[in-house]
Every structure is written in structure tokens, then in C-alpha cells.
Amino acid sequence: TELQSAQRKAAWADVARRIAHEIKNPLTPIQLSAERLKRKYLKQIDTDPETFATCTDTIVRQVEDIRRMVNEFSDFARMPNPVLAREDLRGLVSAALVLQRTAFPTIIFTAELPEDPVIVQCDGGQIGRALTNLLKNAVEAIEARKGNDLPPGRITTHIVRTEQHTTAHITDNGKGLPVENRDRLTEPYMTTRVKGTGLGLAIVKKIMEDHGGALVLEDAAGEGARASLVFAQGNGRAGA
Ligand SMILES: Nc1ncnc2c1ncn2[C@@H]1O[C@H](COP(=O)(O)OP(=O)(O)O)[C@@H](O)[C@H]1O
Ligand SMILES: [Mg+2]
Missing domain, CATH: 1.10.287 (Helix Hairpins)
Structure with missing residues (x-):
């Protein structure tokens, strides 16, 4: 049962x-x-x-x-159940960025965040962890690039709001998502890295599902990858 x-x-x-x-x-x-x-x-x-x-x-x-x-x-x-509160997604993104910026000074981190608060109903600790996992993957994809005279590593975060969704996108100019097993990247233990655990994206996916949202992985325009945390709109509106 x-x-x-x-x-x-x-x-x-x-x-x-x-x-x-x-x-x-x-x-x-x-x-x-x-x-x-x-x-x-x-x-x-x-x-x-x-x-x-x-x-x-x-x-x-x-x-x-x-x-x-x-x-x-x-x-x-x-993975406890999320404890929901009204959080400003901009603050969660900025906090996650600060940590990675300090740890990886050679990578250029930028954030395009709206002027006014972006309230989502979420567990701040869990969403912070999800953002950190995605940023770490982006860093690792940049470090895994091969070749000489590579352009500087760049990781851009932006928040987009539409009628239906609030989305945090993390875009990198790393080596790009693997071609094989692309649809299985969020499965536990699925990794292409020698020292990977394959748990990062499984955790992010679970967190987003628990929030009634989703994790989306795509090729970035040009090179690299884009990972997005998608929240259903209205999830943070008054009364929600
Ligand atoms: N930003 C990214 N760029 C390229 N590949 C990625 C990116 N994020 C995730 N991946 C791919 O997804 C796999 C699974 O990621 P993850 O679940 O975090 O496990 P791990 O980081 O331990 O390998 C990675 O091994 C990598 O192949
Ligand atoms: Mg990872």
C-alpha cells in the first residue's frame, strides 16, 4: 500500500x-x-x-x-518535503552565485534579474541547492572544454516571467550536453564524468517536481548548455 x-x-x-x-x-x-x-x-x-x-x-x-x-x-x-514560503527568486539566485563566483574566479558569472521582486512559493534551502547543483555542472562543463585559446568561461543566469511560468535559466559556454543518453541525464547515477555521482540532476529534478515545477535541459544557442528551473506562475501569488 x-x-x-x-x-x-x-x-x-x-x-x-x-x-x-x-x-x-x-x-x-x-x-x-x-x-x-x-x-x-x-x-x-x-x-x-x-x-x-x-x-x-x-x-x-x-x-x-x-x-x-x-x-x-x-x-x-x-530529500524531505519542501517547506514552502514566499521567497524572492532573485535573492536565491544571487546567493548561489556568490558562492560559485568566489570558488571559480576565472569564470565570468553574470545575472540578468528583474528590477522588482520575483516571488515564488518555494523551499528556499532546496531551491538554493538546486541552483548550486546547476551552477556546479556549468562550471564543470566549462572546465571540461578541450583546446587552446578558448574564450573565457561564462555562466549567465536570468529570470524570465510569463503569464504561465517563472523561470530561472542558467546558461554556460561549456562543452555542451552529451549527445548520447540525453533523455536519461536526470536519472540517478547517470554521469559522464569520471568523478561524477550522477545525483546532481536527479536531486534537482526531484526538488522541482516536489514544487510542482520542472527542470529543463537544452542546448544553448551556439555552444554550451542551458538548464532551467520552471515554476508554475501564480504559485507565489497572494492567497497561494
Ligand atoms: N551544464 C552542463 N553542460 C554539459 N553537460 C551537463 C551539464 N549539466 C549536466 N550535464 C551532463 O549531465 C550529467 C549528469 O549530471 P549530474 O546529475 O549533475 O551528475 P554529475 O555532475 O555527478 O555527473 C553530467 O555527467 C553531464 O554529462
Ligand atoms: Mg553534477
């Missing part, structure tokens, strides 16, 4: 959350220990200090990868 299925889902999400937590706990001590070994003993090593440094760096890097994967996994397993 529906109740049993909901209970099973809750139980599975709970187990996933606990496992993620248990895996994450030892990561910080592992990382700090490796960094400490390097800091403290590198000077004293006479034979082959390069290997020592490479090994400690590898530990630190791999631990970081595990942490990222576990975070995505627990995000995906958690």
Missing part, C-alpha cells in the same frame, strides 16, 4: 543518512592527520621526500572526493 511504501522509503532514507554520517565522521581526522604528517615530517625525510608528499596529498584529495560523494548521496537520500 501507499503507507507501507512511504514507511519503507522513510526507513531507507534513515539508514542512508546514518551510513553517510558514519562515513563522514572519520574523514576530518584522516585529512588532518595526513596534513600534519606532511607538515611535521616532510623536512626530516632524506630518501625520496617527493613520494612522501605525493602520498599525503593523495590522501587529502581522495578524502575530499569521498566527502563530496557522501554529501551528494545523503542529499539525495534525505
Whole structure:
């Protein structure tokens, strides 16, 4: 029945959350220990200090990868129902942009946002996470470009309102969406990246479905990709 299925889902999400937590706990001590070994003993090593440094760096890097994967996994397993409030979509976009701008100073981030508030009824935390996932994908698509003399990486965000919809578009000049399996990109574990988890778009899709909206992926005009969060209009109107 529906109740049993909901209970099973809750139980599975709970187990996933606990496992993620248990895996994450030892990561910080592992990382700090490796960094400490390097800091403290590198000077004293006479034979082959390069290997020592490479090994400690590898530990630190791999631990970081595990942490990222576990975070995505627990995000995906958690997925609580959205807690809706009236939010200005411009603020959510700007906040997500600030984080990525700081992390990737070589990429040009721009935003075309309306002058007046764009109110949507949504869970600000979840929509913020969705925007962050899309921005990260855009960054990764830019970093994955091949060739010399590439134009600077650009990520443009704009908000468009029509009678029916409020949409946040994120457009990049990255390597573009893959041709194969294009319609399966939002499935969990679907990734073309070596270090991908394939959970990012699955999370975004789930979040948008929970908001009665949609995630749309398209080729951008020219090169790159465009990902859009589409909200039904009126979802934030008075009385809604
Ligand atoms: N902006 C983008 N440009 C090009 N390809 C993209 C973009 N966003 C997503 N993709 C494709 O969709 C796949 C799935 O994305 P995602 O679910 O976020 O998983 P991951 O980022 O871990 O690979 C990516 O591996 C990539 O092939
Ligand atoms: Mg991703």
C-alpha cells in the first residue's frame, strides 16, 4: 500500500543518512592527520621526500572526493518535503552565485534579474541547492572544454516571467550536453564524468517536481548548455 511504501522509503532514507554520517565522521581526522604528517615530517625525510608528499596529498584529495560523494548521496537520500514560503527568486539566485563566483574566479558569472521582486512559493534551502547543483555542472562543463585559446568561461543566469511560468535559466559556454543518453541525464547515477555521482540532476529534478515545477535541459544557442528551473506562475501569488 501507499503507507507501507512511504514507511519503507522513510526507513531507507534513515539508514542512508546514518551510513553517510558514519562515513563522514572519520574523514576530518584522516585529512588532518595526513596534513600534519606532511607538515611535521616532510623536512626530516632524506630518501625520496617527493613520494612522501605525493602520498599525503593523495590522501587529502581522495578524502575530499569521498566527502563530496557522501554529501551528494545523503542529499539525495534525505530529500524531505519542501517547506514552502514566499521567497524572492532573485535573492536565491544571487546567493548561489556568490558562492560559485568566489570558488571559480576565472569564470565570468553574470545575472540578468528583474528590477522588482520575483516571488515564488518555494523551499528556499532546496531551491538554493538546486541552483548550486546547476551552477556546479556549468562550471564543470566549462572546465571540461578541450583546446587552446578558448574564450573565457561564462555562466549567465536570468529570470524570465510569463503569464504561465517563472523561470530561472542558467546558461554556460561549456562543452555542451552529451549527445548520447540525453533523455536519461536526470536519472540517478547517470554521469559522464569520471568523478561524477550522477545525483546532481536527479536531486534537482526531484526538488522541482516536489514544487510542482520542472527542470529543463537544452542546448544553448551556439555552444554550451542551458538548464532551467520552471515554476508554475501564480504559485507565489497572494492567497497561494
Ligand atoms: N551544464 C552542463 N553542460 C554539459 N553537460 C551537463 C551539464 N549539466 C549536466 N550535464 C551532463 O549531465 C550529467 C549528469 O549530471 P549530474 O546529475 O549533475 O551528475 P554529475 O555532475 O555527478 O555527473 C553530467 O555527467 C553531464 O554529462
Ligand atoms: Mg553534477
